[in-house]
Amino acid sequence: MTQTSLSDPSMAADDAALRRHLLDAALPDLMDRAEALCRSGHGRIVSYSRKVFIPLTQLCRDLCHYCTFSRVPGRGQKAYLTPDEVLAIAREGQRAGCTEALFTLGEKPELRHGVARDELARLGHDSTLSYLTAMCDLVLKQTGLLPHVNAGTMEADEMAALRRVSVSQGLMLETISDRLGEKGGPHYRSPDKVPARRLETIRLAGELSVPFTSGILIGIGETRAERIDALLALRDLHRRYGHIQEIIVQNFRAKPRTPMAGHPEPDMDDLLWTIAVARLILGPDMNIQAPPNLSSADYPRLLTAGINDWGGISPVTPDHVNPEAPWPAIERLRAATATQGRLLVPRLPVYPAYALDSARWQEPSLASLVRQGMDGEGFARDDDWCPGSTVTPRVRPPAPGLEPDAGIAALLDRAVAGEMLGEAEITRLFATRDVEVEQVCTAADNLRRMVNGDTVTYVVNRNINYTNICTYKCGFCAFSKGSTEDHLRGKPYDLDQGEVLRRVAEAATRGATEVCLQGGIHPHYTGDTYLTLARAIRAASPDMHIHAFSALEVSQGAATLGLPVRDFLARLKAAGLSTLPGTAAEVLDDEIRDVICPDKLSTTEWLEVIGTAHELGLPTTATIMFGHVDHPRHWARHLIRIRDLQRRTGGFTEFVPLPFVHMEAPMALRGRTRKGPTFREVRLMHAVARLVLHPLIANIQLSWVKLGPAGAHIVLDGGVNDLGGTLMDESISRAAGTRHGQEMPPEAMEDLILAAGRTPRQRTTLYGPVDAATQALGRGAAPLAPLVLTAPRKQDNKRPPAEQVRKESVCHAE
Template sequence: MTGERIWAVVPVKPFSLAKRRLASVLGEDERARLARAMFEDVLDALMRVRPLAGIIVVTRDAVAAALARSRGAVILADDVQGINAALGIAVGHLSHEPHATMIVVPSDLPQLTPEHIDDIVGRLPPERAVALVPSNDGGTNLLALRPADAIARCFGPSSFAAHCAAARQAGIAPLVIPSAELGCDIDRPEDLAAFLAFGTCTRTHAFLSQHSLLCPLPLRERAAQDVQQTRMGEGYSFNNTPHPSFFAGTLSSPLPAEVGCFRLRQDSKGPNSGKPEFGWERAREAMFSHADALALADCDDLDHLMQAAARRRDRADGHIVSYSRKVFIPLTKLCRDVCHYCAFAQPPRADEAAYLSRDEVLSIARAGKDAGCKEALFTLGDKPELRYRTARVALDRLGHATTLAYLAEAARAVFDETGLLPHVNPGLLDAGDIATLRKVSVSQGIMLESAAERLCARGGPHFGSPDKHPAARLDTIRLAGEQRVPFTSGILIGIGETRRERIEALLALRDLHDAHGHIQEIIIQNFRPKPGTKMADAAAPSLDELLWTIAVARLIFAPEMNIQAPPNLSPGALRRLVEAGINDWGGVSPVTPDHVNPEAPWPHLQILERATAAAGKRLTERLAIYPAYAREPARWVDPGLRTALLHTIDADGFPRTDDWSPGQGAALPPDAGLVLSRPAIASNELAPIIARAEAGYRLDERDIVRMFQARGNEFSVMCSVADDMRKAMSGDVISYVVTRNINYTNICYFKCQFCAFSKGKMSENLRGRPYNLGLQEIAERAREAWKRGATEVCMQGGIHPDYTGDTYLQICRAVKEAVPEMHVHAFSPLEVHQGAATLGISLDAFFAALKDAGLGTLPGTAAEILDDEVRNVICPDKINTQRWLEVMRAAHHAGFKSTATIMYGHIEGYQHWARHLIHIRALQADTGGFTELVPLPFVHMEAPIYLKGRARRGPTFREAVLMHAVARLALHPLIPNIQTSWVKMGPDGVAHCLQAGANDLGGTLMDETITRSAGAIHGQEMTPAAMEAIIRTLGRTPRQRTTTYATAPAERYQASFQPRHVPGHAAPPVAELARLRTTIG
């Protein structure tokens, strides 16, 4: 490839005119629906093709245009006749890219996959090229042209020959790429059966599967009339729309055994007695009873099982498939069990130590850490000391009586020395063992393998293995649940069990999980025969059997359950595993082999990523402990491990992928610029949410959380959409305000756990001494600010125990008397609440007094996170969510404008961010009083809650930028301005935020103390010249504004660029400090 861009072009005729040759089997509306399904399948496949610069759809069909637009495609109006003329419009659109490659993809090619496009792109020669996929009837089912106008388009009868001739005439040797799949058209009734034979999980397949195509159209139309008079039972609908072919009672001939999304049970009483065994649509929603789950053992409808399973999975984890980057530590291969399929366990050998030494364990762990691993997986045989004297002697030399005691020491050493998070698989455990290992591991596991006791009998694979009795293993899993241990379990298929026995095992695990909520993943592992074992000649289960079991497991458990299948045990079938319902690949090691399956190497992560992307998902790294459990460390993780975990994760419980934190000055992630500039197309899941936001609709919590989960390509989409929305709202102007921060006191008797600014007892004095500015000092600072061109002073402080409402009134008057023209932007809702309370007056009365004293607007600080679940931890004595909103509502009703803020990245999750934005939007819809939202990423370095090990390291860079983008969408169109904080994000960081929805750079500040108290390195002032340099670097136009977003007067603008020095103001000592030690706290 030479770096040119590749575009897919899809010409679409009106759906109502499509597929007329299918009129004998499909009515007009059915043909239109089929055309739409095929078009959506084509779009979905193209959206997963990474090399594409984008998709161009040429159509005059409004529905087709809307579907394409929702997926981020470029829409070109088709105002000409014929496909070739329509393609000419696309070629004209690409004329500004003379080296672009155009791939023409028919809209009725639902069997298309990303691999097809990847294959064609990979085969194209580096210069001018024409590649064709011929159809079975002499046409062209796919055409790639480099450049886009390399030859004239010749679609129509015998187009394959015509395209080849045109290529040769242009001096290009045509590259012919035959494809059994892509060669099939869907134009005639007989084509339908050929398509269904491919068994694809597509909309088209689902649509056709619901029709009894062997039944003549008149009979189906007659059935439709009867349906109008017949109430059909629950479960007989596809996409909630009853279809006439589901009603068998009106047909004179039997329906096929498979009709729609159900399998009908045929018996001797005739076809009309068939009853639906299974409602596939219900499978997406409802939990299966034991009886319903066991009935699945007789279901052979693999396609529908997989579709239902995939849709159930997508309800919870629609966009990602996770994996853990691990290092495999085989502490000992001695084992008291003799499982007939196991090649891991070995008898003692004279030339081999019974256990890895502590140094060997650490050497493996350090190699894993150097390779980017975050998990240390300890796998070992079950209690070998109960069988082998060699093990007992070795343990004695190691200073331990049991293998489990040595495991605890080794896991602790790995954690302490390398920071890797241990996961342990030690076999059967009692309550004491579990408690011991919980102190040194973030998760534990044991495979149930099977619940069939008969497999432990003579001749069974578990005969002679006392630790493999199902009851004992289930008891271990139960005990782990009682002690709140995140736990891994699963089943091994193909060792002699029946399908029903697999389901029984899965139900046993579900019952334990329902009781304790601790099973974080279910592994479906396929048996592989290994040389040297008693089952070396046994047959491995087929791929279909593995897919069936994965799908059934997905349907039995709640959608949120993590279903895993090891990727190294099914090479060549990774995409099918995703289609069957998995959402996790398990641990993949770049350093160590799979010691349990040494014959099966781990797939390279790039291969795993491509296979995951081919299935329409994003590969995402996780930790040994799954995100849902990592987000609740107080419940699931031992106190000795919590701090390390918190410092490792983002707000969604996934591992941090870079070292950046707000305020630290660390380099931005290497791909920070790339993710903002690369072409991106919204996924099917994200596109409708974005469309609703663009239309100005209120998004719900689930929608907003989903936007915060955007990673990779989706992150690029969010930033791009937010930036487009910003441009539509405010053009290319970026505003800023010349202001001075005056923090009049850092003495505060509240104990906010995130705050490094306020000072109380000296024992809590983290940075600097307490101070309390006098009114003369405040007035002088206001005068200095005016000389520097400021239009406002921004004033806030701690809640001093001696402050009353009168103090705040005096502060306002001091500024206005010193500089009458200065705008006073002051007092958080907490200060207003406190001031009114100390004077014994209402909020309305206090706001009236503040207005008379000269207050202009309010900063919407003290909001932190507007959710009391979070506030009860980080600021329990502060005003609660509703009180904050009440103060802001009263301020707006009194005629004050205010900002709104969100302080994020400490202990909260995406659901809390969403609730915060929903509160802000709702109040804005009522009052219209917010001028902007200011995202304030948590600066952790000196924050008490971080130093106590109870908070994360602020948001990740992705989260910090994404907050601006999501806020832009979630608050649209009610709040027009999104500000980015240079103090917290740094100059490079704010530049990215200004390309992701932000349109305001905030204030110059002159004196910034709050963020610097928390450890931020960015300076206390950014001059107007520096601000405008950042803005102009982005190709935008700077505008100096006032507090309320009017353009600053020319005189103020000129004054702000005059080289005047503002003296540094050290915090003065406080004489009453001794008294405060008693008063505060």
């Protein structure tokens, strides 16, 4: 029987044959195939959840013969943690960087213990599950930790109530053997350990779309055949509902002062056999966990049998179920995982597949918290940095002894050689972690050195956003305003021509060689508005480079004049336009555009406008605004589309990754986005862009406004050769919530570049030299005069034709 056939649905019907095969196969053979199957589904990643353990009550109506978690209430002892005690534990976990609040409790103690009933009444509840629901809600609202609950067997209404306040739930099947509940068995006098009852709870979780954890407990008297039957039962439920996100294979540990204190424990080979069998039955995609603290120093060997998860690891609370077995410290766990060539990655209580589909698997309010806590692949964010924040980003050194990946090395060699990588290969580069990230960034930086040397360029420029009024709203944009939206950040404005020209003249006196003009899609602007603006600037400042008008503004302007885009671009060029910004691109994939800007230019339309500009001799930049509802496959598609257009036209001057700033973005405020990309993702976006776009685009630029000086310093070492513009007036990112200022003058630019061990050079927009006299104007420049934000003016003209043709939205949350 082949490795794949063991998890093939066509073979599952013959479970008897499968059972015989698994019972007869040699352990090394089972382990080899299980590990290979695990690698095919999860690669090198081994996950864990950073949790705080909240034992709400240790009373239980069951009398399992191996359990020390359950206890008999003593005189004067409380039956339940109080709300204050629950919050104290949760807040300690919050301070330690936990993402999960694991609520563990005995089953329905009020059905056995009067003290439980009395205390629940004093707390204002009639059941343990009612109190649990309230405490989950309390922790959610006060700390933002994501509750995962192990609440025992439940009815559908109880589970549904908990679903509203927890992101996932769990119940160990333990065994499918009824005989273990007979007199003398470990589950005697434990009514909630009846296998049929537990299977029904797990089934109900499937009906309710609850991400669910289950598993088996081995070594309590069951046979290997019964273990297989239990795993097959779980497999069948998962095939029906798709809700079992994790299977735990837990080995029995004998504990003092229990009826099974002298019972033999399963040895390592028995545990390895069971893990391998679980993997072969459940297939490559299932998450299979074995607790590391129950296998002493041998636990890294568990990775060779097919697990891909270590379970919940707490930096602050003990394992209350197995208090004699402390969890390994997370850094020690990381190093141990590396000994098997694997990468330790934090996850949320919900695994990536369920986090990425949170609209199905969580209540809306919880789905928002899951999105905010995850990265682009659905794992947990690995630090508290986000674009625009003042938190200093950090880069952890690779796990000691962890070797780079040979497959990644082969992809990097091909990219450096100028080969065109495909979508799956680029997506793989974006998925790198730990030592692999350094592998990618080092390759990108070596390529940067080969192409650009050690020079880092920048341009002295001024941003002029001539209006923030926009008829339509993109979900990511905090800059645009309606004409009467004074309550939003900043008042609506519409600069008159005199104020625009004043800013251009002031920029020239401060050494600027470029003005960058962009604005909202004002309901009364026409193509003539843009033409008039370009002509006025060109007449007033003949030597100033006019970098203006996104693809969206060009499309809108052409539509209002009834012109083809090509003809309108030609008129703009004749009026003085020099280059176009590559904004309004966001992510060039309509799967994403349909969510964040459904009324905006489609991917094809954006590429057509920009491609036409290139054909007319108007170079442009290329951008990506990433880290909101997008994922690595979308980034790969974006890069491929930029690369393909550059191969045809050669018109892109640089590629500029723009990390999404979430703080004031409407979609983020409604809980529909992530908190921007993680810093790992930011580093990879710049590095992968360098590699994928080579040799077609030579310049990779970072956005210091979004990264801050500390982030820029780090990202410079991953393939970047340009710091962009000094900006003078930055308003779009600041409207979104970034806290990194509105100008970085030449002196600060050069200090940052020198601190990174590189050589600064001021450039023009098209990467030409800047004369010494102009450079001198930018040094020690006078402060900017106060801005005049011209209030919206009454318009007598009718709305432009574009309003009647199609709705467009502002493009400049970038």
